[in-house]
Amino acid sequence: MQDRQPILIFDSGIGGLTVLRELRLLLPYETILYVADDAGFPLGDWEEPPLKERLLQLFDGLLVRFQPKASVIACNTAFTLAGEALRAAQPDHAFVGTVPAIKPAAERTASGLVSVLATPGTVRRAYTKNLIDSFATQCHVRLVGSDALAAHAEQELRGEPVSDEALKAEIDACFLEKDGRRTDIVVLACTHYPFLANRFRKLAPWPVDWLDPAGAIARQVVRVLGDDLYLEPVSVPDTAHFTSGQSTASLKRLLAGFGLSLAAPKN
Structure with missing residues (x-):
């Protein structure tokens, strides 16, 4: 068992680093364990039953192996599908x-015109539609599913250029004009997407508020932990584990920029 219990941040790839960045600002002395299920990327392409089973099995192992004090599911696709099941399995x-x-x-x-930019999996979820029914009945909410943006964000962060045309094709449907009104908010419903937000702003046909939830997620972690916080730094390295076992120089360099060292693949 580790001397310090980490906060586990889970995503399908590197999108959860947007949450990590915000969390470090609020909880600088916490140990972070980043887990990317890149072997299953993109999760939005999975059928629901096998994806839910994969996530439950994965967390069975992660919680035993690392004993984190809390886990952040920094993936809309994963949490809207398996969040309730995970909490039931690990009460x-x-x-x-x-x-x-x-x-x-x-x-x-x-x-009153809002768009939700998400993976196809998140767009399909009953959870997403329930949120609209509960909180946005007075709005026109357009759900826009993108098969490609999460992968484009991964490319961009690894220094592989993505064309303006490719990005524009994915966000164009977010912009609606109706009865003299225009879309004024686009919800970034995938933690990968904030890495592309500056590109989105340049390509948008008019200014909108690109709503990034990373800060709110970090604040919720603070509320959940309460007084269970470390009050001084310690020389325990923050590590990242990728389920594919990849260990490229470009990935190590990227993670180092976020204060993470890439763990050796588990034998």
């Missing part, structure tokens, strides 16, 4: 989930 463990930020978008919109 003594604290899970912090990631869901489309439809409620704050509905509260902020002036035009």
Whole structure:
């Protein structure tokens, strides 16, 4: 068992680093364990039953092996599908989930036209539609599913250029004009997407608020942990584990920029 219990951040790839970045600002002395199920990437392409089973089995092993104090599911696709099942399977463990930020978008919109940019898996979820029914009935909410943006974000972060045309094709459907009103908020319902937000702003046909939930997720972790916080730094390295076992120089360099060292693949 480790001397310090880490906060586990889970994603299908590198999108959860947007949450890690915000979490470090609020909890600088916590030990972070980053887990990327890149062997299953992109999770949005999976059928629901096998993906749910994969996530339950994966966390069975992770919680035993690393004994984290809390787990952040920094993936809308994973949490909207398996969040309830994970909490039922691990009732003594604290899970912090990631869901489309439809409620704050509905509260902020002036035009009443909101778009949710997400993976196809998140767009299909009953969970997402329930959020709309619960919090945004006064708005017109357009769900826009992208098969490619998560992969484009991974490419961009690894220094592989993605063309303006490729990005524009994925976000064009977010922009709606209706009865003299325009979409004024786009919810980034995948933690990969904030890495592309500056590109989105340049390509958008008019200015909108690109709603990034990473800060809200980090604040929820603080609330969940309460007083269970470390109050001084310690020389325990923060590590990243990738389920594919990949160990490229470009990935190591990328992770180092976020203060993570890539763990050796488990034999």
